[in-house]
Amino acid sequence: MKKYLARRAVYAVVTLLGVSLSIFVILRILPGDPLVAILGVEGHARMMPADRVRIMADLGLSDPLPVQYVRWLRDIAVGRLGKSFFRGDTVADLISHRGPISAEIGVLALVVSWLVGLPVGILSAFKPNSLPDGVARMLSILFIAIPGFWLGMLIVLASLFWFGYKTPIIIVHAWEAPWQNLQIVIGPAVVLGLAQGAYIARMSRSCLLEVISEDFVRTARAKGLREGVVVMRHALPNALLPVITISGVLLGFVLGGSVAVEQAFGVPGLGRALVIAVIERDIIVVQNLVLLYAVIFVVVNVLVDLSYAWLDPRIRYS
Amino acid sequence: MRDILRELARFARRNTLSAAGGLVGMAIIFVALAAPLLAPRDPLKADFRRMNKPPDAQSLLGTDQVGRDTLSRVIYGARTSLFVAFSAVVLGTTVGSLWGVACGYLRGRFDLYSQRVMEILQSFPDLILAMAISMAIGTGLQAVIFAIAVTRIPFGGRVIRSVALSVREMPYVEAGRASGASALRVMTFHVLPQCVAPYLVLATTHLGAAIVIEAALGFLGVGVPPPTPTWGNMLADSITALVPPWWLAFFPGLAITVTVLAFNLLGDGIRDTLDPRLSPAFLRMMAGGRRA
Numbered sequence: 001m002k003k004y005l006a007r008r009a010v011y012a013v014v015t016l017l018g019v020s021l022s023i024f025v026i027l028r029i030l031p032g033d034p035l036v037a038i039l040g041v042e043g044h045a046r047m048m049p050a051d052r053v054r055i056m057a058d059l060g061l062s063d064p065l066p067v068q069y070v071r072w073l074r075d076i077a078v079g080r081l082g083k084s085f086f087r088g089d090t091v092a093d094l095i096s097h098r099g100p101i102s103a104e105i106g107v108l109a110l111v112v113s114w115l116v117g118l119p120v121g122i123l124s125a126f127k128p129n130s131l132p133d134g135v136a137r138m139l140s141i142l143f144i145a146i147p148g149f150w151l152g153m154l155i156v157l158a159s160l161f162w163f164g165y166k167t168p169i170i171i172v173h174a175w176e177a178p179w180q181n182l183q184i185v186i187g188p189a190v191v192l193g194l195a196q197g198a199y200i201a202r203m204s205r206s207c208l209l210e211v212i213s214e215d216f217v218r219t220a221r222a223k224g225l226r227e228g229v230v231v232m233r234h235a236l237p238n239a240l241l242p243v244i245t246i247s248g249v250l251l252g253f254v255l256g257g258s259v260a261v262e263q264a265f266g267v268p269g270l271g272r273a274l275v276i277a278v279i280e281r282d283i284i285v286v287q288n289l290v291l292l293y294a295v296i297f298v299v300v301n302v303l304v305d306l307s308y309a310w311l312d313p314r315i316r317y318s
Numbered sequence: 319m320r321d322i323l324r325e326l327a328r329f330a331r332r333n334t335l336s337a338a339g340g341l342v343g344m345a346i347i348f349v350a351l352a353a354p355l356l357a358p359r360d361p362l363k364a365d366f367r368r369m370n371k372p373p374d375a376q377s378l379l380g381t382d383q384v385g386r387d388t389l390s391r392v393i394y395g396a397r398t399s400l401f402v403a404f405s406a407v408v409l410g411t412t413v414g415s416l417w418g419v420a421c422g423y424l425r426g427r428f429d430l431y432s433q434r435v436m437e438i439l440q441s442f443p444d445l446i447l448a449m450a451i452s453m454a455i456g457t458g459l460q461a462v463i464f465a466i467a468v469t470r471i472p473f474g475g476r477v478i479r480s481v482a483l484s485v486r487e488m489p490y491v492e493a494g495r496a497s498g499a500s501a502l503r504v505m506t507f508h509v510l511p512q513c514v515a516p517y518l519v520l521a522t523t524h525l526g527a528a529i530v531i532e533a534a535l536g537f538l539g540v541g542v543p544p545p546t547p548t549w550g551n552m553l554a555d556s557i558t559a560l561v562p563p564w565w566l567a568f569f570p571g572l573a574i575t576v577t578v579l580a581f582n583l584l585g586d587g588i589r590d591t592l593d594p595r596l597s598p599a600f601l602r603m604m605a606g607g608r609r610a
Contacts, residue, residue: 018438026454145579147530149537150571153557157567256443260534264557274446275538278453290450294441 019294082284091288102269112193117200125208140198152264188261196250207239248304336587342580350396357390380565391547398548403528410467414474422482436472444469485512515592523585526578
């Protein structure tokens with residue numbers, strides 16, 4: 001296990017270095033002059049050459065690119081993430097202030113997806129091709145197709161009409177006012193959770209059906225165990241492994257989707273901050289936030305792999 | 319011709335839902351192509367006498383803040399959305415697949431490094447990668463297409479690579495090699511044809527995802543720039559109002575959902591029919607990656 005852990009960790013670090021390098025390349029080299037990226041072509045043309053040079057130097061953008069890249073990595077290592085061009089708040093502040101809300105949404109979405117998806121999947125697999133199974137499958141196809149941000153918009157609209165709901169403007173952390181905080185995060189979490197829940201229901205159904213046709217399940221039935229015990233105690237644990245894996249992949253949907261869903265609900269989370277930064281072409285903020293999202297995605301997938309190896313020892317030897 | 323029809327009929331009998339999805343998808347493609355004939359008004363023309371009108375006889379789906387006809391905009395939106403999604407999927411899947419063939423056939427160092435690159439590409443959530451790329455190369459139709467295409471590359475690369483890996487071991491490929499054909503020739507004439515079916519499957523299954531990413535980019539204000547009507551832009555426009563009119567928020571989203579649903583259903587059916595290798599169990603293995 002230790003060796004496996006070390007190997008996965010090394011892979012993850014190499015991947016993340018590659019990730020940081022590609023973010024750097026996309027944001028610094030592709031647009032040519034970073035000032036053009038920030039100010040747009042016209043704004044850039046209107047500026048005095050001397051001003052351009054001064055601003056570039058101020059931002060540390062006039063150094064050679066490799067130097068800039070290495071400095072960025074070093075800054076990350078010491079936790080200094082740079083500043084927004086337009087607002088003067090540091091990226092670290094942004095993350096510590098807005099991050100918790102987005103993290104809550106992500107975790108809650110994952111909880112919702114399992115709470116909804118797994119029971120539905122089990123129910124479906126119990127009686128395949130029955131009416132409840134058909135309904136469950138139709139619903140999961142539907143929820144996979146509905147864009148989360150649209151569902152979010154509709155929910156916000158409906159609550160505006162019927163409950164006089166107002167979109168949250170200020171950030172309320174869970175440790176300050178748990179009830180208000182829950183009101184902010186519950187909408188996005190449920191919307192994101194339902195879409196992922198649909199995948200989990202689909203996956204757990206097909207995995208359970210696969211496992212149920214295996215010999216050891218027949219043995220369990222032949223012993224005279226009740227069907228409920230056969231499925232829950234014997235089949236389910238074996239069917240869960242792939243579902244756990246898919247959960248790691250689904251996290252990518254949650255991370256990406258949350259950006260749009262936060263916008264739909266007007267939640268002042270990290271996703272909103274990223275969208276604003278992209279629109280304002282605030283490359284220092286974009287570069288760090290995109291890296292943060294990728295780091296979370298990679299780290300969680302490593303954790304998923306590890307839990308997988310821990311649950312199924314055969315993996316480690318392959 | 320009759321054979322094709324018979325095959326199609328068989329497909330429809332076995333996969334009723336997919337066939338329905340295919341029909342709806344074709345209808346949407348038709349609407350997109352015939353938009354100028356079908357749209358009752360000019361989608362860009364403001365009419366300040368008729369602003370924020372709910373659906374009525376004159377404008378079946380209502381009008382927006384500047385009096386543009388929602389129905390016409392939804393119809394023209396189909397054009398942009400489908401064009402972007404199709405181009406992005408074709409571009410991304412093709413590049414990914416060719417790369418995958420090369421990886422699977424050549425193996426060795428090239429394959430190793432390519433796999434790392436694809437892993438890096440897959441370390442970004444799709445939407446976030448697309449946002450970053452389209453920001454870097456400037457917003458516009460081509461930028462959005464390119465950005466979405468990049469997010470599709472690793473999927474094509476991984477699946478087609480595994481196909482190529484198994485095809486390269488087949489006797490006829492070995493025979494080709496033994497008769498002195500160059501690697502390029504073997505790849506083009508012997509390996510590539512085997513990848514057509516999985517390629518089609520991949521392309522259809524990713525259409526829905528591409529449409530959603532395009533709409534999300536538009537919704538976030540970083541997609542195809544206005545005034546071009548796209549479903550995502552329309553949704554973004556609708557929430558600028560303090561109390562958004564329901565028809566502006568509802569119909570463009572409904573169009574996205576129906577389109578994605580149709581292509582997803584079609585993709586599922588094509589996958590089950592054309593290539594059992596791409597069954598859910600197989601894709602799960604690919605997603606998990608490391609299962610023996």
